Amino acid sequence: MMRKFLTAPLLHNALFVVLLCSVAFGLAYLAERHPLQRDLTHNAANGLEPASVNVLRQLQGPVNITVYATEQDPRLGDIRKAIGDFVSLYQRYKPDLQLTFINPEQAAAETRAAGIQFNGEMIVSYGGRSEHLTQINEPILTGTLLRLAHQGEQLLMFVAGHGERKLDGIANHDLGSLFGAKLKQNGFRLASLNLALAQEVPDNARVLVLTQPQIDLLPGEIDKLQRYLERGGNLLWLLDPGPLHGLETLAENLNLSLPSGSVIDPAAAGMNAPVTWALGAAYPPHAITRNFNLITAFPDARAISWEDTSEWSPHSLVEVAAQGWISRKPPTGAPRFDKRYDTPGPVSVAVALQRNRNEHEQRIIVVGNAAFLSNTFAGNGGNVDLGVSMVNWLVGEEHLIDIQPRASRDSQLTLSQTQLNFISLFFLLGLPMALTACGVWQWWRRRD
Secondary structure: HHHHOOOOOHHHHHHHHHHHHHHHHHHHHHHOOOOOOOOOOOHHOOOHHHHHHHHHHHOOOOOOOOEEEEOEOOOEHHHHHHHHHHHHHHOOOOOOOEEEEEOOOOOOOHHHHOOOOOOOOEEEEOEEEEEEOOOOOOOHHHHHHHHHHHHOOOOOEEEOOOOOOOOOOOOOOOOOHHHHHHHHHOOOEEEEEEEOOOOOOOOOOOEEEEOOOOOOHHHHHHHHHHHHHOOOOOOOEOOOOOOOOOOOOHHHHHHHEEOOOOOOOHHHHHOOOOOOOEEEEEEOOOOOOOOOOOOEEEOOOOOOEEOOEEEEEEEEEEEEEEOOEEEOOOOOOOOOOOOOOOOOEEEEEEEEEEEEOOOOOOOOOOOOOOOOOOOOOOOOOHHHHHHHHHHHHOOOOOOOOOOOOOOOOOOOOOHHHHHHHHHHHHHHHHHHHHHHHHHHHHHHHHOO
């Protein structure tokens, strides 16, 4: 009797239902505790870049986004739904990101007080600071969060008055069009500094940028630079080939050696670039180069070497010309290594220096090339990304990761007339005839 009961269909069905419910509840529990998402859409349109996710994880405290938009816009349609769907991607990783919609037609006074000028304009607030946005996408919103996340004022000053490259200049040799613009986008304020007029380097300067002067600095200007470093100031020194025009003392105090000659990199020829371009592809481990795998290009770079001392902790950032050398004479024709005069690679063209000064960590970066961030060459490879990472490290905020716009994938399919004819014949004639033949064959089999 018991055996017959255990084999009854009703009991089998009951056990199946219990088992199915248990599996369903178990999967629901796992999904709640361990959420897993995969974006399989074209160009990952429904997901965030890892850099954006890292930025959200660094933000401590709530983020508020207030959108001033009507229910419908005659030109853009349902703005609220579009913004809400996009912001929900961020809310997956930061639940305390609050999104609020206000109808500007129903709250006219509040809209005017907030300085709103466009339908769909939004205010992003974090940490007591806020910014207005009139358009929204991942680079814009993440870049805004980066700027709001910066601690206090981030003032970058660059030495001027001696023919140096300008951090806000638009000439080919200046650094403003790409590098300077990216720094501004990330929340840094740029200002020039004439050491002949200023009493000292201002204390609120987070980083001083020094590029190659074209005339000699006055002794008093050199003294001001030395006092800035003695106070523990951070420095980004971008060198070019040629005389230092009074900065030799600075190099000596940093225990740096700047050998004469040009870096020759035969690997550049394989990239259709001049051999005087040093291609950076090897980056020793450092906070600046962590997860950095982009190629960088340094036109007419000069080598940097250093002496290990107890005062400074040096660390190479970029090594180039693994199969190249330092040429003591200008290359003519196809350059060849001359062991009598040349020094074999690899060659370091960037070094980071650290020391404890006045109860805080002082950071200095010296790069044997300024052209790699110039308006002419900054667009090559990861030049700008490396420069921005250097600045973030100098101000002690290397955890803030830059994000680049998501590359658009080609969504168009171009077919020749022959291919179009083949596809049309296949779907209009071939496929129906094949299905008809299969049906006739199945009918014939069953008939027998």
